[in-house]
Amino acid sequence: MAQKPGIPKGTRDFSPGEVAKRQYIFGIIKGNFERFGYQPIETPSFENSETLMGKYGEEGDRLIFKILNSGDFLEKVSEEELLSKNPKQLTSKISEKALRYDLTVPFARYVVQHQNDIEFPFKRYQIQPVWRADRPQKGRFREFFQCDADVVGSKSLWQEVELVQLYDAVFSELGLDGVTIKINNRKILSGIAEVIGAKDKLIDFTVALDKLDKIGEDGVRKEMTDKGISAEAIKKIQPLFQFSGSIQKKLEKLEQMLSGSDEGLKGVQELHFICDKIAALGLDKSILDLDVTLARGLNYYTGAIFEVAPPKAVLMGSVGGGGRYDDLTGIFGLKNMSGVGISFGLDRIYLVLEELGLFPATVNATSKVLFVNYGENEALYAMKAIMKLRKSGVKAELYPDNVKVGKQFQHADKREIPFVVIVGDQEMIDEKFTLKNLATGDQELVDFGKLEQILKE
Amino acid sequence: MAQKPGIPKGTRDFSPGEVAKRQYIFGIIKGNFERFGYQPIETPSFENSETLMGKYGEEGDRLIFKILNSGDFLEKVSEEELLSKNPKQLTSKISEKALRYDLTVPFARYVVQHQNDIEFPFKRYQIQPVWRADRPQKGRFREFFQCDADVVGSKSLWQEVELVQLYDAVFSELGLDGVTIKINNRKILSGIAEVIGAKDKLIDFTVALDKLDKIGEDGVRKEMTDKGISAEAIKKIQPLFQFSGSIQKKLEKLEQMLSGSDEGLKGVQELHFICDKIAALGLDKSILDLDVTLARGLNYYTGAIFEVAPPKAVLMGSVGGGGRYDDLTGIFGLKNMSGVGISFGLDRIYLVLEELGLFPATVNATSKVLFVNYGENEALYAMKAIMKLRKSGVKAELYPDNVKVGKQFQHADKREIPFVVIVGDQEMIDEKFTLKNLATGDQELVDFGKLEQILKE
Numbered sequence: 001m002a003q004k005p006g007i008p009k010g011t012r013d014f015s016p017g018e019v020a021k022r023q024y025i026f027g028i029i030k031g032n033f034e035r036f037g038y039q040p041i042e043t044p045s046f047e048n049s050e051t052l053m054g055k056y057g058e059e060g061d062r063l064i065f066k067i068l069n070s071g072d073f074l075e076k077v078s079e080e081e082l083l084s085k086n087p088k089q090l091t092s093k094i095s096e097k098a099l100r101y102d103l104t105v106p107f108a109r110y111v112v113q114h115q116n117d118i119e120f121p122f123k124r125y126q127i128q129p130v131w132r133a134d135r136p137q138k139g140r141f142r143e144f145f146q147c148d149a150d151v152v153g154s155k156s157l158w159q160e161v162e163l164v165q166l167y168d169a170v171f172s173e174l175g176l177d178g179v180t181i182k183i184n185n186r187k188i189l190s191g192i193a194e195v196i197g198a199k200d201k202l203i204d205f206t207v208a209l210d211k212l213d214k215i216g217e218d219g220v221r222k223e224m225t226d227k228g229i230s231a232e233a234i235k236k237i238q239p240l241f242q243f244s245g246s247i248q249k250k251l252e253k254l255e256q257m258l259s260g261s262d263e264g265l266k267g268v269q270e271l272h273f274i275c276d277k278i279a280a281l282g283l284d285k286s287i288l289d290l291d292v293t294l295a296r297g298l299n300y301y302t303g304a305i306f307e308v309a310p311p312k313a314v315l316m317g318s319v320g321g322g323g324r325y326d327d328l329t330g331i332f333g334l335k336n337m338s339g340v341g342i343s344f345g346l347d348r349i350y351l352v353l354e355e356l357g358l359f360p361a362t363v364n365a366t367s368k369v370l371f372v373n374y375g376e377n378e379a380l381y382a383m384k385a386i387m388k389l390r391k392s393g394v395k396a397e398l399y400p401d402n403v404k405v406g407k408q409f410q411h412a413d414k415r416e417i418p419f420v421v422i423v424g425d426q427e428m429i430d431e432k433f434t435l436k437n438l439a440t441g442d443q444e445l446v447d448f449g450k451l452e453q454i455l456k457e
Numbered sequence: 458m459a460q461k462p463g464i465p466k467g468t469r470d471f472s473p474g475e476v477a478k479r480q481y482i483f484g485i486i487k488g489n490f491e492r493f494g495y496q497p498i499e500t501p502s503f504e505n506s507e508t509l510m511g512k513y514g515e516e517g518d519r520l521i522f523k524i525l526n527s528g529d530f531l532e533k534v535s536e537e538e539l540l541s542k543n544p545k546q547l548t549s550k551i552s553e554k555a556l557r558y559d560l561t562v563p564f565a566r567y568v569v570q571h572q573n574d575i576e577f578p579f580k581r582y583q584i585q586p587v588w589r590a591d592r593p594q595k596g597r598f599r600e601f602f603q604c605d606a607d608v609v610g611s612k613s614l615w616q617e618v619e620l621v622q623l624y625d626a627v628f629s630e631l632g633l634d635g636v637t638i639k640i641n642n643r644k645i646l647s648g649i650a651e652v653i654g655a656k657d658k659l660i661d662f663t664v665a666l667d668k669l670d671k672i673g674e675d676g677v678r679k680e681m682t683d684k685g686i687s688a689e690a691i692k693k694i695q696p697l698f699q700f701s702g703s704i705q706k707k708l709e710k711l712e713q714m715l716s717g718s719d720e721g722l723k724g725v726q727e728l729h730f731i732c733d734k735i736a737a738l739g740l741d742k743s744i745l746d747l748d749v750t751l752a753r754g755l756n757y758y759t760g761a762i763f764e765v766a767p768p769k770a771v772l773m774g775s776v777g778g779g780g781r782y783d784d785l786t787g788i789f790g791l792k793n794m795s796g797v798g799i800s801f802g803l804d805r806i807y808l809v810l811e812e813l814g815l816f817p818a819t820v821n822a823t824s825k826v827l828f829v830n831y832g833e834n835e836a837l838y839a840m841k842a843i844m845k846l847r848k849s850g851v852k853a854e855l856y857p858d859n860v861k862v863g864k865q866f867q868h869a870d871k872r873e874i875p876f877v878v879i880v881g882d883q884e885m886i887d888e889k890f891t892l893k894n895l896a897t898g899d900q901e902l903v904d905f906g907k908l909e910q911i912l913k914e
Contacts, residue, residue: 005508005570005789008554011501013567015574016581019497035847037854040476044468044600045502045556045586046522051462066525068552070590074542082539085531095525099502110470113462119474119871121857124473129502133527143501156857158836166846195834281840332462365496372823380614383738387622390492397494400578400613414576431739 010142019349022145024363025174026127029147029344032169036162038125038149043106045129046097053098055105063132065099065142066091086192099131101147104328104341111152112332120153128143139347150341152328157270160304160324161277163342164288167308167320170344172284174210175358178311179286179319183295185271186301188254191264192240192292195257196233203299205229210238210295217241238290247275247290254292270303282411302326306342310352316368319348367395368411368455369419373402378423385421385433394455412438419455467591467599473822478807479602481820482631483584486604486801489626490582493809494604498581500563504553510555512562512788520590522599523552556588560605561785568609569789577610596804608796609785614727615780617761618734620799621745624765624777627801629741632815635768636743636776641751642728643758643780645711648721649697649749652714653690658768660756662686666697667752674698699748704732704747711749729762759783763799767809776805824852825912826876827869831857835880841879842890842905851912869895876912 004035007013014022033040048069050291053061076080081093100106103126111118127147134140149166151159164181171179189209193202204227210221213224220241224234241255251268258264269405271290278288294305303324310319311377324343329337351361369389371382382398389396399408412420420432433451436443444453464470471479490497503524510518530551533538538550557563560583568575584604593599606623608616621638628636646666650659661684665677672680677698681691696714700707708725715721728747736746753762760781767776779799786794810816826846828839839855846853853872856865862879869877879891890908893900903911 005566006505007501007566007570008503008505011503013501013571014497014499015499016496019499023497032847034822035850035852037824039473039853040480042471044464044470045588046465046600047462048901051464058829062527065527065555068525068548070519070522072544074547075543076837082542085539087529087531088634090531091525098612099524109462109464113464114472119868124852126718128741131502143503151857155771156502158830158840158855158857161840162855169847216817243636277837277840280837281844308797340505365491367494373615380734380737383615383618383734387738390489390626393492394490395494397580398615398619400611411576 008142010136010140012141012143018290020363020365021353021359022198022346024216024359025346025349025353026145026147027207028169028173030125030127031230032166032173033125033149036123036149036166036169038123038151041107041110041126042128043103043110043126045312046099047109049092049096049098051109052101052105056101060101064101064135065131065133067097067099069094069096072326077170092357101132102130103128103146103343104150107148107150108329109328109332111337112334115334121150121151121156122153123149132139139351141347143399145346146345147344148341149343150328150339152337152339154326155326155338157304158272158277160270160274161281161341163306163322164274164278165281165283167306167342168283168286170346171286171308171319174349174353176352176356177285177309180309181283181286181288182291182294182307182309183274183288184291184305185267185303187263187267187270187303188258188292189267189295191258191261191267192237194231194261194264196236198229198233201227201229206295209237209293212241212293243292247271247279247288250290251275252450258339267303273303293424296323304340310348311356314352314355316348316352316355318345319352320344364416366415367397367417369394369421370408370415370417371396371421371423372397372405372408373399374405374422375402378425378428381428382423385423385451388406388448389452389455392456394452396455409438463736464466465599465827467593467597469598469600476820477820478810478816479803480797480811481816482803482806483604483874487582487584489623489630490606491608493580493626495580495608495622497651498567498585499563499585500557500560500567500584502586502623503556504563504566506549506553506555508566509558509562513558517558518748520649521558522556522588522590523548524554524556525590526551526553540621557585559587560585560603560800561607562606564607565786568794569786569791572791578608578613579610580606580608580615582606596808598804600835602803604801604803605798606800607785607796608852609794612783612795614730614761615734616797617727617731618738620763620779620797621731621735622738622740623761624799625740625743628743628765628776631806631810633768633809633813634742636903637766638729638740638743639748639751639764639766640745641730641748641762642724643762644720644724644727644760645715645749646724646752648715648718648724649694651721653686655686658684661750666694666750669698678895686886698747704728704736704745707747707749708732712912724760731761751811753778753780757782761797767805771809771812773805773809773812774808775802777801787867821873823872824874826851826853826878827865827872827874828855828880829862829865829871830856831862831879831881832859835882835885838885839878840910842880845905846912849909849913851909854914866895878908 032033129143129145131143167181189206189455193199193205198205208223212220255268294307296305300325305323307318308320310316320339326338328339373379386396420436432445482798490775534550577653586602588600624638646663650656650662655662665680669677712725731841751762751764758780762780764775765777781797783795785796830836843853889902
């Protein structure tokens with residue numbers, strides 16, 4: 001009995017049209033990464049388990065795909081261990097490798113491992129798939145690509161400036177108008193928590209604040225109260241609930257509010273540097289905005305925090321995010337290596353471009369021309385032309401079988417191949433080609449030079 | 458205690474320079490695939506285990522990396538099953554997914570699963586990593602890329618013609634001179650076995666013949682004798698041991714030899730078609746040769762068999778291979794779907810290009826120019842120029858920190874960045890840039906237009 005084919009849940013096959021569109025996005029991201037001086041690295045799909053485990057919290061550990069040891073993986077396991085039926089403990093006995101969960105930890109591992117060969121500051125980009133055993137749902141997959149650009153080895157805020165520009169460059173080239181690059185700073189969040197006397201509740205405070213968008217002012221206030229933040233403290237952050245105006249205005253307000261916190265003022269100063277530079281340099285199609293509620297993996301970031309929202313016309317979550325982390329590589333034994341980076345969310349960007357109809361019509365995986373096959377001699381004549389066309393960069397094909405012409409035209413039609421060339425006896429004698437434009441139905445008899453010219457357009 | 462970072466054996470990190478070279482090869486392969494009308498697909502990194510298991514023989518099954526089920530993977534396993542300590546049996550209980558072992562089986566699965574959406578004949582290419590739990594050794598890895606182009610749904614021999622041309626186009630564009638594209642046909646091997654009366658020993662016969670290169674004539678004779686092939690039969694294939702001359706000559710000899718086998722003659726006829734067409738169309742830098750000893754996974758192929766040997770100056774195994782298989786998708790329930798395809802061996806091609814010094818000097822991952830950082834104002838002035846340069850496609854960077862100039866120059870030097878721009882007070886007043894060519898040491902004061910012009914060269 002033949003197997004009914006299928007793929008694991010949360011994974012995807014990509015058809016030619018989808019691959020072409022994905023490659024279009026990758027191409028623009030990669031092109032900009034490189035023009036901005038980022039250099040590509042690639043790391044293995046699986047790492048030693050100890051490299052990954054414990055880096056993403058308990059939930060993360062659970063979501064890491066583990067690879068079973070090859071051969072007799074039970075050899076070193078005692079009966080007692082087997083019968084304990086403790087999955088966590090047994091996993092460490094029968095699995096030594098795990099699939100990459102993100103690109104940041106492998107990058108940190110790479111930097112430490114190759115530190116003697118790397119010239120710092122090191123600007124690297126990495127575009128590779130990652131795997132998470134998450135419950136699949138709309139827009140969430142178990143295998144997906146991450147596109148990351150990070151710099152390590154410098155605390156210069158010019159990097160942050162450049163990352164804002166990089167977001168703008170990529171999204172502008174993709175034709176997205178009105179993307180909002182939101183920026184915040186961990187030091188500002190710490191500062192606020194400090195001045196309202198809730199320094200010990202920083203996480204609770206920011207997690208609640210981060211939800212302002214979703215649960216509104218009252219919701220945030222309630223959550224903060226539930227978490228034990230005092231009414232007085234909550235009153236102090238009242239201004240943040242209606243935080244509007246230009247970045248300059250917001251920074252002025254924050255400066256007043258944070259006058260009692262050195263750390264908070266440092267954050268304001270950092271944001272000033274970044275935002276002033278962006279104001280002086282200008283952005284193409286994006287908007288930079290200061291969002292004090294932005295927290296994103298707070299435990300991780302120590303300085304700037306970024307998140308990119310798609311144009312308002314599209315109802316979708318962020319299409320990118322990132323920030324600065326002062327101790328990227330400490331966990332692997334290399335201290336004082338500050339890093340800052342951003343990530344692009346390929347799948348969401350794809351959906352946004354699709355929804356707004358922004359994929360150029362030229363982005364497809366099909367051929368420009370199909371030569372009809374009228375038999376061996378005609379096919380050989382056609383092949384000579386096809387060879388030359390391919391050499392000049394035209395995607396060209398011969399229909400492989402000498403079947404009814406109607407069927408061959410239908411093939412071109414279904415494949416959305418725009419041109420068909422017919423070669424019969426007369427064309428061979430005249431050294432010509434009959435070229436048919438399938439969209440207009442126009443047909444003309446041309447020599448090779450003309451054929452090439454039209455198809456290269 | 459910090460972990461000492463490392464990666465699993467048989468896997469690799471790729472540095473920026475290596476990624477750039479690999480991308481160069483991928484780019485040429487991909488470009489040619491597309492000009493030849495092949496369309497890209499991508500399949501998930503892991504498949505359901507039943508899709509892969511049993512498709513590569515017992516050894517293959519062993520070498521497939523299995524993924525441990527997430528969550529409580531022991532839940533459904535009985536104590537008895539645990540204590541049996543039977544790895545094979547237990548694997549099927551605790552693992553349902555496995556990493557892709559090659560691209561052919563996932564492709565077959567894809568074709569069957571999406572058969573209603575595919576317009577046949579379907580020319581697809583796929584460039585993705587595969588994983589094998591093989592013992593790592595020089596040039597053999599546990600994670601490596603395969604680059605495959607296959608056509609399914611047509612038996613036309615024009616496909617074989619085109620695949621020879623495709624090999625020639627790729628290797629010629631890579632600058633490889635004198636690659637030998639070896640061709641054979643399974644039907645010829647069957648025919649020979651038939652006429653010498655060893656039809657039941659086809660596999661033993663071809664496995665021995667395939668070793669002619671390595672163990673010589675006497676070795677092959679001995680192996681055949683050991684396998685029970687009669688002295689008389691071995692005498693009959695004597696001519697194959699000194700099989701030389703043009704393809705036409707070889708085909709004539711084969712035709713005589715195989716006059717008693719319909720299948721053998723069919724093979725000769727097929728090779729005639731392919732080789733005649735190639736003779737008429739010509740190849741660029743490659744040589745086509747008929748190699749009757751070529752067997753390559755004989756169980757698999759049913760018609761043409763291909764293998765590509767690097768130029769003779771390089772001592773290395775094949776850099777590509779492929780063939781026709783008449784029943785690609787039968788195992789998944791779709792009968793009569795003939796396929797023919799070829800594969801490029803990225804890692805070996807990389808080594809060959811490296812050995813012959815064929816990577817163009819422009820293939821690197823570094824920037825064209827580094828702007829020295831003399832402080833905030835100078836950096837802002839530099840950034841304005843950098844923005845414009847990047848827009849016109851120049852890879853440009855600002856050194857992020859205002860440190861000693863010597864250190865910044867050293868950075869450019871180590872990164873092999875060819876140009877450095879210096880911007881101080883005077884340059885800012887004059888709206889100029891001091892451009893230094895690090896290779897020649899030449900330095901000149903230029904306006905932006907000139908700067909852009911030089912850097913775009």
